[in-house]
Amino acid sequence: MTPVLRAERLFRFFHAGDEEVLALCGVSLQVEAGELVAVTGPSGAGKSTLLSCLAGIDEPDGGSVWVAGRRLSRQPEAVRATLRARHIGVLYQHSNLLEHLTIGRNIRLAQQLRQRRAPHDGVDALLATVGLDGRGSALPGDLSGGESVRAGLAVALANDPAMLIADEPTGELDEITERLVLRLLVARAAAGTAVLVASHSRAVTAAASRVVHLRDGRAA
Numbered sequence: 001m002t003p004v005l006r007a008e009r010l011f012r013f014f015h016a017g018d019e020e021v022l023a024l025c026g027v028s029l030q031v032e033a034g035e036l037v038a039v040t041g042p043s044g045a046g047k048s049t050l051l052s053c054l055a056g057i058d059e060p061d062g063g064s065v066w067v068a069g070r071r072l073s074r075q076p077e078a079v080r081a082t083l084r085a086r087h088i089g090v091l092y093q094h095s096n097l098l099e100h101l102t103i104g105r106n107i108r109l110a111q112q113l114r115q116r117r118a119p120h121d122g123v124d125a126l127l128a129t130v131g132l133d134g135r136g137s138a139l140p141g142d143l144s145g146g147e148s149v150r151a152g153l154a155v156a157l158a159n160d161p162a163m164l165i166a167d168e169p170t171g172e173l174d175e176i177t178e179r180l181v182l183r184l185l186v187a188r189a190a191a192g193t194a195v196l197v198a199s200h201s202r203a204v205t206a207a208a209s210r211v212v213h214l215r216d217g218r219a220a
């Protein structure tokens, strides 16, 4: 089966003063439809850097990323943004919501950016899925931390992505909300989406079909 996401020998360097930090050192990874892959590793191991490169938000300095059979890396920003809008849902711990738009408008925007005629879940249905019925007219600033992550998940799912990438989505959640978010990620994978989650949570690694451990920018 062709993987939904394929990354080959990714390298990423940063400069901190005179020092060079090697955040990713030859990481290869693939995620197939229906898999839930957890990325773990100590703080500073390179998890967020890896996910940013896989989502086309950041450009690796070496290696390549392919999503849904298309090359995502070494592409102009506009091409990466289009591929992301069409194929990838991204959920960050600190929100993927535009602060000046209501939750409903955030969801609709993600749907419009996809520019496809495939039927979408309606805004109300997406809000119900994440347990935020009737909150479409709220602004992101009016939501609690847990509600904000769930609204972010509704936005990440709004384009019906083949690939869902979530960076520490349950990091600051209470146990009940963590379980809800995890259940949604598992259900999404069971429905055929390729799901990649960076997380320190044991509940997430226990629910994953595969765990990739990162240490010092290398995958074990």
Ligand SMILES: Nc1ncnc2c1ncn2[C@@H]1O[C@H](COP(=O)(O)OP(=O)(O)OP(=O)(O)O)[C@@H](O)[C@H]1O
Pocket (backbone or CB within 6 Å): 014, 015, 016, 021, 022, 023, 041, 042, 043, 044, 045, 046, 047, 048, 049, 050
């Ligand atoms: N923009 C940047 N400039 C300089 N160094 C960076 C930058 N982004 C990341 N790094 C460094 O790259 C390494 C990997 O960072 P990254 O945030 O990917 O780790 P992480 O595994 O996600 O950590 P955490 O679990 O704490 O979020 C760290 O040494 C970090 O300091």
